[in-house]
Amino acid sequence: MLKNLTQFYHPATIEEACVLMAAKDGKNAVLAGGTHLANVADISIEGLVDLHGLGLTYIRRTDVGYSIGAMTPVQDIFKTSVFTGPAGDLVRTAAGKIGSTLLRNSITIGGNLVGVFPWSDLPPALLAVDATALCRRGIPKRTVDVKNLLETHPKNFLDPSEIVVEIQFPEYGKGTGTAFRKLAKTANDFSMMTIAVRLTLNAELISEARIALNGITKRPQRRMEAENLLLNNVPTIELFEAVARKSLENLEFCADFRASREYRQEVLGVLVRRCLEEALQKARS
Amino acid sequence: MKLNLTVNGKKCSLDIAPNAMLLDVLRSAGYKGVKKGCGEGNCGACAVLIDGRPRNSCIVFAAHCEGARILTVEGMGTPDSPHPLQKAFVDHGATQCGYCNPGSLISAKALLDKNSHPTEFDVKEALDGNLCRCTGYIKRIEAIMDVSSKQKSSKPALGGEE
Numbered sequence: 001m002l003k004n005l006t007q008f009y010h011p012a013t014i015e016e017a018c019v020l021m022a023a024k025d026g027k028n029a030v031l032a033g034g035t036h037l038a039n040v041a042d043i044s045i046e047g048l049v050d051l052h053g054l055g056l057t058y059i060r061r062t063d064v065g066y067s068i069g070a071m072t073p074v075q076d077i078f079k080t081s082v083f084t085g086p087a088g089d090l091v092r093t094a095a096g097k098i099g100s101t102l103l104r105n106s107i108t109i110g111g112n113l114v115g116v117f118p119w120s121d122l123p124p125a126l127l128a129v130d131a132t133a134l135c136r137r138g139i140p141k142r143t144v145d146v147k148n149l150l151e152t153h154p155k156n157f158l159d160p161s162e163i164v165v166e167i168q169f170p171e172y173g174k175g176t177g178t179a180f181r182k183l184a185k186t187a188n189d190f191s192m193m194t195i196a197v198r199l200t201l202n203a204e205l206i207s208e209a210r211i212a213l214n215g216i217t218k219r220p221q222r223r224m225e226a227e228n229l230l231l232n233n234v235p236t237i238e239l240f241e242a243v244a245r246k247s248l249e250n251l252e253f254c255a256d257f258r259a260s261r262e263y264r265q266e267v268l269g270v271l272v273r274r275c276l277e278e279a280l281q282k283a284r285s
Numbered sequence: 286m287k288l289n290l291t292v293n294g295k296k297c298s299l300d301i302a303p304n305a306m307l308l309d310v311l312r313s314a315g316y317k318g319v320k321k322g323c324g325e326g327n328c329g330a331c332a333v334l335i336d337g338r339p340r341n342s343c344i345v346f347a348a349h350c351e352g353a354r355i356l357t358v359e360g361m362g363t364p365d366s367p368h369p370l371q372k373a374f375v376d377h378g379a380t381q382c383g384y385c386n387p388g389s390l391i392s393a394k395a396l397l398d399k400n401s402h403p404t405e406f407d408v409k410e411a412l413d414g415n416l417c418r419c420t421g422y423i424k425r426i427e428a429i430m431d432v433s434s435k436q437k438s439s440k441p442a443l444g445g446e447e
Contacts, residue, residue, distance in 0.1 A: 005304040008286065008348035031349065038306060038344035039325055048303070050349055073338070100414025101392065102329050105338045106345065188327070188413065 002037065007047035011054065014165060018138045020049045022161035030163060032071060032111030035103060056110070056165055065170035067134075070110025070163075074098050074122065077109060085171040086282065087129040090178035090196060094125035097182045097191075110164050113146065114154045116219055118254060119190035121182055123150060123220035126167065127212035128178065128196035134166035143168070150220050176200045176208075177282030179275040183215075183267060185258060191215040192259045193268060197275040199230070201283045206230045211243070211272060216253055216264050223247040226272075235280050244273040290353050292316065293360030301347045307333070308342040311357060318358035318387045322416075329415035332388035333357050339395040341414070358387035361394060369435070370394060373428035381419035389415040393429045401436045403429075 009028070011017040020028055028047040031037060037048070056069035059082045066088065068077065077095035082088070098104055098112070098121050112122045113133070123146070131146040137159055146167070149157050154164070176198065183193040193215045200208035209230040214220035226247040233239055248269055255261040288301045288310065301310050308331045311319045319342055322330035326344040333342045334356035362368030367375070370393050374380050379389075389412055396403055396411035403411070408429050417425070 002304045008303040008346070010351060031346065034346050034349060035326055035344050038346065048346065048348075050346075052349060075338075099326075100329065101411055102332055102339055102341045102388075102414035103326055105340045106326075 001041055002043075002045050002048075003041070004043050004046050005048060009047060009049045010052070011049060014054055014136050014163065015138045017049050017051060017054065017163055018136060018161045020047070021163065026160055030114075032108040032114075033073070033106040034111075035106050036111070036115055036117065051110075051163070054165075062168065065168065067166050067168045068109055070165050070167065071108050072110075073105050074107050074109060074112060075101060075104035078104060083171075085173065086176045086178040086198070087169055087171050090129060090180055090198065091122070091125050091169065093180045094121045094182075094194075094196065097121045097180070097194075100188045103188075109167055113149075113167065114158075114164050116150060116153060118215055118218055119194075120214060120220065121191055121194050124194050124196035124212035124214045125180060126169065127220060127222050128198045128210040129169040129172075130210070131167055131169035133164045134168065135162050136165045137162040141165075147222060153219070172198070172200060175202065175283055177279040177284070179278035179282070181271045181275055183271065190258070193264060193271060194220075195268070195271050195275050197272070197279045199235070199276065199279040199283050201235075201280075204234055205232055206235055207232070211247055211275075213247075213268070213272075216268055217251060218254060223272075225249065230276075235276075237277075240273050240276045240280075243276060244269040247272045286348065288347055288351060290350050290355055292355045293357060299347075303346075303348055305347045306343055307335075307345040307347045307350055307355075310347040311342060311355070316357045316359055320384055320387055322384070322388075327414075327416070328385070329388040329392065329412075330385055332391040332415065334391055334395060337395070337398070339392045339411075356391070356394075358390055361390060368394070369432045370397070370429065373432045374425065377424045377428040377431065379421055379424035379428045381417070381421045381424075385415055385417045385419075389417070389425055393425070393432075397429070397433060397436070402433055405430060 029045045031048040031050045056071035058069040059080050060067045074095040126146045179197045181195045196212045198210040209227040211223040226243045229243050253261040288299045320330035322328035326341040331343040392412045
């Protein structure tokens with residue numbers, strides 16, 4: 001419960017929301033879907049800035065891919081007919097794996113990204129499709145890589161008055177395949193392990209590769225050393241096994257009541273290999 | 286602070302605390318059909334329609350609902366004139382202890398409002414957040430499919446006032 005919450009703001013514009021976030025010495029917080037804030041005991045928050053009325057609920061086709069308003073419920077992403085390719089498939093699959101229908105109607109893509117929760121399913125998918133985030137600081141705006149946003153952590157990356165208003169990602173054509181796996185105790189439970197993979201083939205050589213994960217470490221991340229092993233190589237089972245082993249290296253595995261460090265380590269390699277095989281099959285089809 | 290919203294077709298102005306959850310505000314206002322289960326968004330007993338979307342009211346800040354249209358189970362039907370879904374739940378024995386019924390009915394209504402002829406898979410997916418401690422999962426699916434089969438139009442034809 002937010003015991004010290006005394007103010008609830010309904011800004012009419014993004015500029016107004018940014019001004020509110022800049023005020024009160026960091027004691028105002030952004031309210032997106034609210035599913036996390038409703039369950040935490042944070043005595044530092046004195047005001048909530050509700051982004052609900054800012055027109056940030058949309059999914060649009062662009063020249064190169066898609067743009068999604070930060071306040072779009074993940075249920076809309078799961079059910080959208082706008083997506084037509086492998087990147088869209090990956091993001092849609094990830095959105096559909098989040099919680100239940102009731103939760104997906106509250107959880108937003110912006111909140112799921114900026115919250116940086118270890119159990120979030122969308123960030124690995126967004127990393128795998130090279131997504132970017134459009135940030136507004138009043139009228140000034142900038143587009144940043146989701147990878148940089150997550151590596152630095154949005155709390156440190158964004159200015160206190162800066163708000164993520166849109167997520168963008170490109171669509172990929174023939175020769176690209178994607179795969180997604182979530183391992184959880186039940187379909188609605190928090191993820192113990194989330195993996196997203198994208199492979200692009202060029203004349204049977206792997207020309208682009210992304211392996212992103214969450215639930216295993218404290219923060220979503222890409223496995224770039226493992227990705228590099230794939231580049232300019234012919235995909236084989238032996239290569240995928242080597243990449244799966246590489247993806248385990250230099251990782252600080254989390255442990256909790258859902259799964260031990262050892263269990264996560266054991267299963268991660270298997271799931272990475274399976275994702276690579278599935279993505280390859282789709283890239284060839 | 287004041288919260289202005291429409292509950293079951295009736296405009297209300299309620300005094301609320303900024304940190305109050307919609308579930309508690311609705312129950313305090315007399316809408317006891319909205320049930321408190323887990324209080325963490327996991328069980329679905331507190332589900333209501335907020336501007337047509339089924340959501341867990343236990344994790345929705347009440348103040349977030351300024352100007353919203355809310356539908357609780359009380360707005361679906363009455364004992365004398367039950368909603369077709371409520372009647373079907375009774376006819377198919379889907380009520381059991383009853384605690385999950387308000388949330389399950391709200392999720393079912395949201396589904397049929399969008400898709401009057403869902404598949405069994407659609408029904409399971411729409412109610413995946415409504416846990417039934419009595420494990421009465423099959424009967425509620427049968428009840429919803431029964432209501433769906435009696436609908437002629439592909440357009441929503443069910444009542445309930447938001």
